[in-house]
Amino acid sequence: MEQTLSRTESSEAVSDAGWRFLLGTLRTSVPVGSLAEGAQIASRAVEVGGEYADQHLLVDLRPSRVILTLQSREHAAVTTRDVELAHQISAVVEEAGSRTDPDLSPEAPRSVQFLEIGIDAMDIAAIRPFWKAALGYAPEAEADGPTDPLIDPLGQGPAIWFQQMDHPRPQRNRIHLDISVPHDEAPHRLKAALAAGGRLLSEVRAPAFWVLADPEGNEACITTWQGRDN
Structure with missing residues (x-):
């Protein structure tokens, strides 16, 4: 059964998978080399989301990165399903040779926000x-x-x-x-x-x-x- 999670529960559940909890959502950034590569990553994420993608997943596609956001729009909060999807998306992104990464290094333009x-x-x-x-x-x-x-x-x-x-x-x-x-x-x-x-x-x-x-x-x-x- 899908359950709404607290801020602490949400953060702790996904931080090791390269996602961060921000304003009632889970968010990550996937570095890519082109829009075409980004579109492939986005497609994999949507495929993982399956029947839940439309109600849980947002995709922001750019030439250098794909920003992925998870939230139950029904509850306007992070749920156990969002956490499950985050880990599944991270796994398929890694299989594709990339990574889910909030990009926290000081030399980065900026991280997710x-x-x-x-x-x-x-x-x-x-x-x-x-x-x-x-x-x-x-x-x-x-x-x-x-x-x-x-x-x-x-x-x-x-x-x-x-x-x-x-x-x-x-x-x-x-x-x-x-x-x-x-x-x-x-x-x-x-x-x-x-x-x-x-x-x-x-x-x-x-x-x-x-x-x-x-x-x-x-x-x-x-x-x-x-x-x-x-």
Whole structure:
């Protein structure tokens, strides 16, 4: 029987297979030498997914890599089936002479990640419909309350979430970026951002997130799944 997994369970179940848990999904990157090679890898992954592929697997095909994402769209979460598919896909990718790899090395362009945009609001229910309409976005499965996040139904754009404000803070930017990275890459990403002129504003909630600012005070958070559940 398919079961929803916690963040910790999801991460531990696939990390040795070259996948990382990010924002309720499992994600990996397969290095390839061409679109044609990537299409073959994508085809193998879809074949492994079988009858479950349409509801669990997303494929982003590029000339240098194939990014694979697993999530139960019915539950908007990682399930035991996603873990099973991750291991099966890794096996067929290895058989093809490649590998599932989040590419965490410092010299890599970057590893797998997700981008979210956080919007501060006094009245989330009042502004959420605007962003939903303007972006052509939709709610996640079973999460269409007046303050719930919004997602791109095609899986191309960043998720939007809303942060409740108690009072206006005009000195602070109202929209900030959340960059969700693999938990084992966060220290490298944090070090790079600080070396590039960033400032650490808060690490109270680390390793869930570190709050950073650029030299002019615009904020961004480096986030991981850790520190959010057991």
